[in-house]
Structure formats: C-alpha cells, structure tokens
Amino acid sequence: MVFDFSINPQGETNRIVKFIQETVRKTGFSKLIVGLSGGVDSAACCVLAVHAIGARNLFVALLPYSGLNQSGLKDAKSIIEKLGIPGQNVYLADIKSIVDQIIRQDPSIDKLRAGNIMARLRMIFLYDLSKKLNALVLGTENKTEYLLGYFTRFGDEAGDLQPIRGLYKTQVRQLAASLGIPEKIIQKAPTAGMWLGQTDEKEMGFTYRDADKILYLYVDLHKSIEEIIKVGFKEEIVESVITRLQKNDFKHKVPYICVAPLS
Numbered sequence: 001m002v003f004d005f006s007i008n009p010q011g012e013t014n015r016i017v018k019f020i021q022e023t024v025r026k027t028g029f030s031k032l033i034v035g036l037s038g039g040v041d042s043a044a045c046c047v048l049a050v051h052a053i054g055a056r057n058l059f060v061a062l063l064p065y066s067g068l069n070q071s072g073l074k075d076a077k078s079i080i081e082k083l084g085i086p087g088q089n090v091y092l093a094d095i096k097s098i099v100d101q102i103i104r105q106d107p108s109i110d111k112l113r114a115g116n117i118m119a120r121l122r123m124i125f126l127y128d129l130s131k132k133l134n135a136l137v138l139g140t141e142n143k144t145e146y147l148l149g150y151f152t153r154f155g156d157e158a159g160d161l162q163p164i165r166g167l168y169k170t171q172v173r174q175l176a177a178s179l180g181i182p183e184k185i186i187q188k189a190p191t192a193g194m195w196l197g198q199t200d201e202k203e204m205g206f207t208y209r210d211a212d213k214i215l216y217l218y219v220d221l222h223k224s225i226e227e228i229i230k231v232g233f234k235e236e237i238v239e240s241v242i243t244r245l246q247k248n249d250f251k252h253k254v255p256y257i258c259v260a261p262l263s
Contacts, residue, residue: 009178020052031135038072066096119155136160149248168212
C-alpha cells in the first residue's frame with residue numbers, strides 16, 4: 001500500500017496562523033505565552049505565533065531543571081533571538097529547588113513521577129504568568145503524542161489553544177523546515193527532559209517515523225492491525241503502538257463526570 005503522508009507546508013502555515021488569530025480575537029485576548037523547550041514542537045509553535053500576532057505579543061517561559069537538557073535551553077534561546085522576541089517578554093526560572101523539595105517528601109518517587117512533577121510545575125508557572133500578562137497559554141502538543149497518550153495529564157498537554165495537535169510528529173518536522181527552524185533542532189532526538197539521557201523514542205520503544213505511519217493507517221484510514229502488518233511493519237512494533245494508544249485512551253476522557261439525572 002502506498003499512501004501520501006506529506007503536507008503542504010505553506011497551506012498548513014496559513015491554516016494554523018489563521019486559527020491562532022481567530023482564537024485570540026474571539027476570546028478577547030491579544031497576547032500568548034508558551035513554554036519553549038528548544039524542541040521542534042515548541043519552536044514551530046513560536047514561529048507560527050509570531051506570524052500570527054507578532055513578536056511583541058508573544059511571551060516565552062524557559063523553565064529548566066538546573067543542568068538537565070542544557071542543549072535544549074541553548075536552542076530555545078537561539079529561537080528567541082532569531083524571532084526577535086523582546087528580552088522583557090522572556091521569563092527564565094530554574095524549577096530544580098521546588099521539584100527537589102517535593103521529591104524529598106517521598107523517597108519512593110521514581111524518575112517517571114519526578115518527570116511528571118516537573119511537567120505539572122512548568123504548567124503552574126505558565127498559567128500564573130498567563131494571569132499576570134492577560135495572555136492565553138499556547139499549547140505545543142502534536143497528534144502523535146496526543147493519540148499515544150505520551151504526555152503528563154494536566155502538565156505538558158495543557159494549553160488554551162493547540163495549533164499543531166492536528167499534525168503528526170514527522171509532519172511537524174516538515175512544517176518546521178519550511179518555517180526556517182534550524183535543522184539541528186528539527187533532527188535532534190525528541191526528549192521531554194524528564195531525566196538525564198531520556199528520549200521519547202527510547203522510552204516508547206519505537207520511532208516516531210514508524211508510529212506516525214501506523215497511527216495514520218489505524219486512526220485516519222481505519223485499517224486493521226492485520227492490514228497494517230501486511231504493509232510491511234513488524235508485528236511487534238504495530239502491536240506496541242496500538243497497545244499504547246488503547247491503554248492511554250482514558251487520558252482523552254478525564255475527568256469522568258457523574259451526570260445528575262434531569263429532575
């Protein structure tokens with residue numbers, strides 16, 4: 001089976017820019033704030049936001065955990081400089097001391113729980129700044145992460161608007177290239193920065209390249225697992241991707257609400 005997985009970068013840019021502009025207008029806001037990690041997703045969202053509302057109306061939060069993922073911090077600063085975002089629009093806060101204080105309360109906290117704490121704490125910072133600045137929080141989640149549930153609930157998946165959630169990771173990379181984002185950022189191993197040496201693909205056990213195609217066939221084209229395997233994907237990879245999708249489907253439905261009967 002041959003299928004076209006590519007996008008029209010200019011068309012997508014226009015569509016997303018219009019979405020951002022219309023969302024900001026109809027909600028009565030004029031400013032956005034985004035957490036910039038130095039990865040391709042947040043970098044693409046920053047560029048799109050600048051296209052939509054201008055650099056002076058975009059605020060950026062850099063929220064590193066001390067020395068963890070210093071290369072990401074460096075790349076984030078390069079994006080800020082490239083886009084001409086004013087220095088007064090940039091907020092830098094090291095979250096290490098707060099995270100460590102929480103971890104010290106419970107010796108059983110493992111690296112995954114610690115990473116979730118980081119993600120949720122960063123969102124606390126972002127939403128507090130959004131209140132201070134009267135700005136909407138710009139989400140940075142892509143379609144792959146969303147479908148696989150590869151996010152921290154009420155953490156890195158949060159946002160008032162999600163401009164790239166309709167694009168798979170490989171499609172975001174394609175869009176990023178057309179937006180002029182440096183190849184170094186586009187091609188580097190994606191990481192949530194949750195612990196030293198952590199990468200998304202190592203943690204998931206498969207590549208975004210495989211996951212995107214499998215998800216596209218399964219979700220968008222409604223192919224069965226058997227049909228996807230016949231395309232040429234290894235059975236264990238297909239099952240791993242689909243199992244993760246199914247296991248984390250509950251994340252898309254929380255909170256579960258007890259609806260009172262009509263009186």
